[in-house]
Amino acid sequence: MAPKKLTVLRVIWANLDPNLLRIISKKLGDISSFVCFRAVCKRRRAATSISDPPAQFPWVIDWPRGKGKLDDTFRFYSFNSRKTHTYQVPDAHIYGPSDGHMLIYEGYRSNKECQSFLNPLAWTERFVPEEVPVDNVHPIRLGRNLIKNEPALVYEKSAHCTLYLSQSAKHKWTKMRVPLFKTVAFYDHKFFLTDYGIENSRIRVIDEATGVVLPYLALPTDDFYHGYLIATDDGLLAVEVKGSITVMPFLLIDVKECQFEVYRLENYPQNSHWNKLSGIGDLMLFLDQQNGFSLKASDIGGFKGNCIYFITTGSKKPKAGSEHVIGRFDMELNTTERIPAPAWLGIRTWERQAAWFLPTLK
Template sequence: MEGNWGELNQDLLHLISKKLGTFSNLIRFRSVCKQWRIDVEPTDLPARLPWLLQPDPTLFSTDYRVFSVSSKTTSQIKLPINHREFGHMFHKAPSMGFLLVNSFKPKQFLLNPLTETKLHIPFPKGYHRTIYMGPNPNSNSRTIKEGIHLVVLKLEFEKNPINSIMFWQSNNDKITTFRIPLYSGPALPGYYKGKLFVTERLLKKTSVFDMETGAKMNVVIPNPGMHDTFDFFIEAMGDLLGVVLSYFCDGDLCMYKLKVYQLKHTDEFEECTWIELQGIGDRVLFLNTENQGFCLSTSDFKGFRGNCIYYLELVEERNKDAKSSFHRRVLRYNMEDGTKEELLNYVDLNATWFVPSLD
C-alpha cells in the first residue's frame, strides 16, 4: 500500500479495531501513530479482562509481558515506566486502570500506564502498602468520575510497632491519617464500607476502626476457626470476603488450599460473624502478592468463568548445587469441585494482576 497509513478512513479503522479480539491487540493497534490513537476511541474496546502484568527480562527495560485470562495467551507491550519503577509498585485493583507508583522518590503518584495519566498523591516519603485502591465503596458507580479512594498502610519501626493508616480521596485531595498500635505481631488490614478491619494474626481476631475518626469500635470478630488465619480481605460486590490461602504438605505433595468466608453483619456492625462460603456465584477473585486481591463479576466482564479464584503460587526450584531459585505460576481454583488448573507455569516474582483502562 502506498501513501500515509495515518490517512486511512476512520470508518475502516473502527471496523478493523472491532475485529482485534483482545485488549492488548488493540493497544498495539492504537500505538501505530497518533491519528490511529485519536480515531480508535475507548468505546471500541473489547472486554477489559484482567492482565497479568510483568517485566520482560529478555527485552529492553520498558518492555512488558501481559497474560490474558480470556485467551490464555501472552503478548508484549511497551509502558512508560522502567523495570526498577515497576518493582516498587504495590497496587490493588479494581483501580480503574491505575497503578500506584511507590518508588523511593519524594512523590508518589497513580499512573495509568496506557494513557500516561498521572495523579500525584501528597503522601510523605516512605514504604506504603496498599490496602484499597478503587472507586468509592459506598457508591454504585465503578468509574473514575466518582473519584478514587486510596487507603494505604505506612510501616513505622519504633520501639513498639505502629501502623499509620492514610486515607486519600482524589476528588477532594484530602488525606486522613491515624495510627493503630500492634501488640501481637503482623496484622492484615482491609477496607469496607468506610471501616477498617484489622486481623491480628497471632490473636486470630479482627478489630474494626471507623475511618472518619480513627477510633476503634467496640467490635471484636473472632476468626472462624482455630487454624484459619485470613490472608486476604476483599470487597466483593457489596460484601467483605476473607480468604484463607493455606499451604500444607501430604507426603511429598505440597499444595495450597483455599477457603472463602463472608462477613455477616448488622447495619452499624454491632454484631458480626464470619460464614464459610461453598461458592461465590458469578464472582471471580484475583489474588495478588502482598496480601492484595480484588473481585470482578461475570455479569460485567463477559468471557471468563465465575465461581473461581485466580492466584499466584510460589515455586521453589533447586539446582545441582542445592541453591534455590524462586518464581510463581498462575493457577485457577474452581470452588465448585475444589480442583485447580495451571494457566501459566512461570511468571516473574514481581508479576501483578492489573485491569487495563483507556478511560
C-alpha cells in the same frame, strides 16, 4: 427452474449505528484492542469513551524491586489476548501495583525523593504526600478503589501503620493511623484489619468518618493469620489458604495441592458471625502477595466465575529456586490447576515480584 438469486448484504462499517459500535466496543477483551478500535475514525471515538472502557480481566505484571536495577522495562501480560505489553519507566523504582497505577520512586539513582502513582497506559501521575518516606511504603487495594480508581498506600512503622487515602474529588489526601495489620478491606464505610500478632484472634474495625474503633470481630478460624479480607458487592469475604504450603505467598511445593476456604460476614454488627460458603457464584477472586480483590465473571466474557485466581511461588525442587506460579481454584469442583504464563515471568527473587494489575485509561 432458474436458480434463486442470493441477496448479498454489504455492511458499511463506517456507517454503523453508534449504539451498535458501543456494544461492539464492550466485547473487546483487551484494552489495547479498545484503543485501536477508537483510533479508526471519529465516529467510533464519538460512540465510545476512554473513561468507560470494556471490563478487563486483570493483567499480570512482573516488576523489578531492588535498587540498582538497570532494566527499566516493565512487562504486562494479558490472559485474554495472550499478549505481552511492555512499558519503559526510566529511572524509576516500582514498589508495586495498586489497581491501574504503579507506585514509583523516581530518581533513586540521583538520590532524589519523589514518589507518585503512575498509570503506564495513560501515562498520568498523581504524587503522594511529601511526608511519606521512600522506604517501607506499600500500595494496597481497597474495595472502593475498583470503583473510584483511587490509589491507597500504607506507611509502616515499628508499632503502627499510617494508611493514606486519596480523595480525588477534594484533591487531597487523608491519613489514618492504625495498628500493624496483615490484611485490610474497606466495607460499609469501615476498615476491617486483621491484627498483626499471630496470637491475637480478632479483626479490628475502624469507622472511616470518625476513626472510632468499633467492637472487634473474631477471625473465621484460628489459622486465618495468612488469609485475605476482600470487600465485594455480596458482602465482606474472608479467604483462607489451605494446602501443602509453608505460608502464602512463599514456597508452594505443588500448585494442585493449594486450596481455599471462603467465609462471608453475616449479621454485622448485631449478631456477627462468619458463614463458610460452598461457592461464590458469579464472583472471581484475585489474590497476590499483598492484596485481594473481586470481579464479576459476567462482566468479562470467556472466564469462569466461582473461582479464585492466585499468584504465588513454587518449585518441585526447592533447592533450584522458586518460580512464579499462577493458579485457579475452582470452588465447584474443589480442584486447582496451573494457568499457563509467559516464560518471562520466570524465577522469583526478592528483586522480582509479580502481581495482578487492572488496566485502565483513566
